[in-house]
Amino acid sequence: MRARVAALERPASGSNGTGVAGAVPVSTSDGAVAGAAGPQAQPTIVAHGRAESATPGATPFQTPGSSAMATPVGGSPATSAVSVSPASTGSALDLGEAAGYWELLLHPDTEASIPRAKSASDASLLRRKGHLKEQDRLIEYIRQMHETHTCEEAMYKTERWIADHRQDPRRSRLKRIVPTVGSFFTPLKLVEAFREYDAFFHLSRRRYIPPNFAELRHILNIAQVHASAESLRLITFDADGTLYADGCHIEQDSEMIRLMVSLMRLNVHVGIVTAAGYPGDASKFEGRIEGLLSAFRRLRLPPEIAGRFHLMGGECNYLLRVDPSTCRLEFVPDEEWQTAEMRAWSEEDIRATLDEAQVRGGGGCTAGVSWA
Numbered sequence: 001m002r003a004r005v006a007a008l009e010r011p012a013s014g015s016n017g018t019g020v021a022g023a024v025p026v027s028t029s030d031g032a033v034a035g036a037a038g039p040q041a042q043p044t045i046v047a048h049g050r051a052e053s054a055t056p057g058a059t060p061f062q063t064p065g066s067s068a069m070a071t072p073v074g075g076s077p078a079t080s081a082v083s084v085s086p087a088s089t090g091s092a093l094d095l096g097e098a099a100g101y102w103e104l105l106l107h108p109d110t111e112a113s114i115p116r117a118k119s120a121s122d123a124s125l126l127r128r129k130g131h132l133k134e135q136d137r138l139i140e141y142i143r144q145m146h147e148t149h150t151c152e153e154a155m156y157k158t159e160r161w162i163a164d165h166r167q168d169p170r171r172s173r174l175k176r177i178v179p180t181v182g183s184f185f186t187p188l189k190l191v192e193a194f195r196e197y198d199a200f201f202h203l204s205r206r207r208y209i210p211p212n213f214a215e216l217r218h219i220l221n222i223a224q225v226h227a228s229a230e231s232l233r234l235i236t237f238d239a240d241g242t243l244y245a246d247g248c249h250i251e252q253d254s255e256m257i258r259l260m261v262s263l264m265r266l267n268v269h270v271g272i273v274t275a276a277g278y279p280g281d282a283s284k285f286e287g288r289i290e291g292l293l294s295a296f297r298r299l300r301l302p303p304e305i306a307g308r309f310h311l312m313g314g315e316c317n318y319l320l321r322v323d324p325s326t327c328r329l330e331f332v333p334d335e336e337w338q339t340a341e342m343r344a345w346s347e348e349d350i351r352a353t354l355d356e357a358q359v360r361g362g363g364g365c366t367a368g369v370s371w372a
Helices: 002-009 096-104 137-145 151-167 171-178 189-199 214-232 257-265 281-287 291-301 347-360
Strands: 233-238 271-274 309-313 316-321 328-331
Touching: 002 281, 096 309, 137 214, 151 171, 189 291, 257 271, 257 291, 271 281, 281 291, 281 316, 281 328
Parallel strands: 233 271, 271 309
Antiparallel strands: 309 316, 316 328
């Protein structure tokens, strides 16, 4: 029943002249997806590639078709609405398909029929939303704000509090509200990020279901991506459970291959960090990312571009790079990347440290233990 009610909250594409027909994602970075229109409609694209909401001025939790506009606390709206003129006709979203997506979202134990997410609309990605291991008190507080605030009002307030916190981290209002909050190295335009996310996932169309933890984290991620884009020089990805399922590897049809190559061509260094460790055997590391290396060979990447990829394995014990002539992995000599202090550690010191850690952790001796 919950899935049925929730499915009805998602607007049909092109219905009443307000839906964006054929919406597709334009980015798949941790679910940070901007809505892009299909052949039926064209939303206005503004700064930082933001697509405005399909219903201009729609208040969060507002019934589609209403003309009321959300007004942030403090007076006037954060920004003016941008008009969108979709075609009057378009194929309506199949409610059975929508119900299927929401069934996976509301019941995470359901087996996903898609082995790997290729876009933000894939069921295997939607089913993770709201059921994450990570916890964050700031995100939890933002979630609680939706009991008394609209989505846009909550983002407007949080954006203002973060700006004040950057000026005075010790005595800011945000520090009093969330004592464990850390430092913000960049301003975060949360209202813009919310509208970008809302254009695809239609959070503001809901009347009964507020954003969950994962959705709010996606919005924060979008804001951080935009804030870091101009100065970004290195981006790292976790391997198992992020780029691919635990114990699997990157397939040749993975959407992440195209995105990583695009970053490398934009002069951004890309690294994959994995706990897997294969001392002296680069071929086993290659097996985990064979789809990516095959793409490098197929695209015939120039040495300066291929040289922007690295893999860190064995809990930061092994650094590998791509040999431009063969597009195969090779170990980077320790003296090229390890600090003098790291190189001064003896095998005996390392073993003694691991043994002590194992004892303090309640286990036995680590002799013969593989840290792969």
